[in-house]
Amino acid sequence: MTDTDTDAGTDSDTGADSLPVDSSPVIGRELQLITLEVNGEEYEVITEPRRTLVDILRHELRLTGTHVGCEHGVCGACTVLLDGRPVRACLMFAAQAEGAAIRTVESLSDGADGSELSDLQRAFRSHHGLQCGFCTPGFLMLAEGFLAERPQATKAEIREVVAANLCRCTGYQSIVEAIDSCAAARREGEEK
C-alpha cells in the first residue's frame, strides 16, 4: 500500500514517527486525499475517511454502474473486484482500497460508448439472467471474479457462489445458466 499524502490536512499517514492525536472528543469533518486505481485509471479524491468505496465510486468518480443496496454486506449489489477478487464495496472504506487495482462493471464492456458487451454480459442477456437489472452489476462482478479463479467451476459451485448476492426477479436459475454457459464457452475457447 502507498502512504497517503497529508496535504488535505489530515493525519492519515500516522505510522511509527509522529502521533498527531487530537485530545478533543469531537471529530470534525476531517478530509484526506486518497488515490484510487479504478479500471486502469488513477483518480485522486479528497474526502472524509468515513466514506465507503461504493460511495466514492458512485458520487465522486461518477461510476454509477456499481449499485448500492443494503449497505451492510448482505445484498451484494455493490460487488466489485479488488485485485481480481470479488468484494463488497459497501464493507470497506475507500481509504482501505488505496494501492489495489479496482474493477467495476464499467470495465466489462468495450467500444467507444461501452456498447460492446463482454461474453459474460451477453450470456446474461441470452439466458434472461436479469429482469429489473438492479442486482446485475453485482452478479456480473461476482461471476467475473469467481470464473477467473475457478475456470473449471461446476454448476453446483456456481449455485453456491451466487448465493452471495440477492436477486428478487429471476429466481437465480437463469443467472446460474448464464454463468455456466459463459464458463463453458471460455473453456471451449481455451481448447481451440
Place this chain on the structure above:
Amino acid sequence: MKPAPFRYHRARDLAGATRLLAELGEDAKVIAGGQSLVAMMNFRLARPQHLIDIAGLRELDHLGTDADGALRVGALTTHHTVETAPPGTLGAEFEVIRAAMGWIGHLPIRTRGTAGGSVAHADATAEWCLLAVALDAAFLVHGPRGRRRIAAGDFFLGPYTTALDPDELLTEIVFPRPAPYAALTEFAARRGDFAIVSAAVDLDVQGASVRGGRVALGGVAPVPVRVPEAEEVLAGGGSFTACAAAAAAAVEPPDDANGSASYRKQLIATLVRRACEEAVSR
C-alpha cells in the same frame, strides 16, 4: 446508513500499531478486513473516533506449520487464503480448518475477512472462535507491555468481549497439534447466514476405535463452549449418538427469534453426531 466521522490512521509496522493503540486508547478500533466492523459502523452500532488500519502489516499475513507441527495462522490471513491454500499447506492434519472456511459468509466476505479479525470480534457463532476452542488454540497478542499468549479457553469472555486489553493487538493464532479426525458443521436458515448452532469435534482415534475427544458448540452460550459431559461419553467408549445426546442435555441454549431452546437442543443432537461421523470419515 453512513458511518459516523472518525480519523483514519494507517499503521506502518507492528510497533507503530501498538503505539497508536496505546496513545488513542478505547476511542480507537483496529480494522483489518472490516467485514464485521464496517457493517457495525454503517449501522452506527460502533462509532470509534479513530480507526487504525493494520492491513499493511504483511508480516501478519502467513499460514503454515512450524517445526513442532503446530499450525500458525497470521492474524491478517483471510478466510479465502485458508480455503484456497495449496495442498500440503494445511495437510490432512488441519483439513478441518480449511473445510470450515466454506461456512463463513460468502465468497466476497471471505476474500476480505481475516482470521484475526474474526477472533477479536468474538461473535458467539464465529467459525474461527469455535475451531480455536475445540482445538485448544492459543492467541499471540502484542501490546505496550510486550507479547503474551492467551489460551482460547481463557480468551472469550462474553458476546463480542475478549481478554484483549484495549491497547493490545492479536497477531497470530496457534493450533498446537494436528487434528486429523476433526470436523466442524453447523446449521443456518440459509447458507452463509450466522449459524443458529454450530458444532466442532476433535476425536482421538487409535487403530479403528475412538478413544476420546473434544466437543465444542457455538450458538448455545455467549461464547463458544467445550462440553465435558459429551467428551466423557467419548472417553468411555460411548456411541456418537450417545455423545450427541449428552451434549444436548448438558447445555442451556438461548430461546430467541432464531430458534427456541428445545429446537437448538435438537440441532445439537444432530450436529454433534454429524460432526463425529464426518471426523472419522476423513
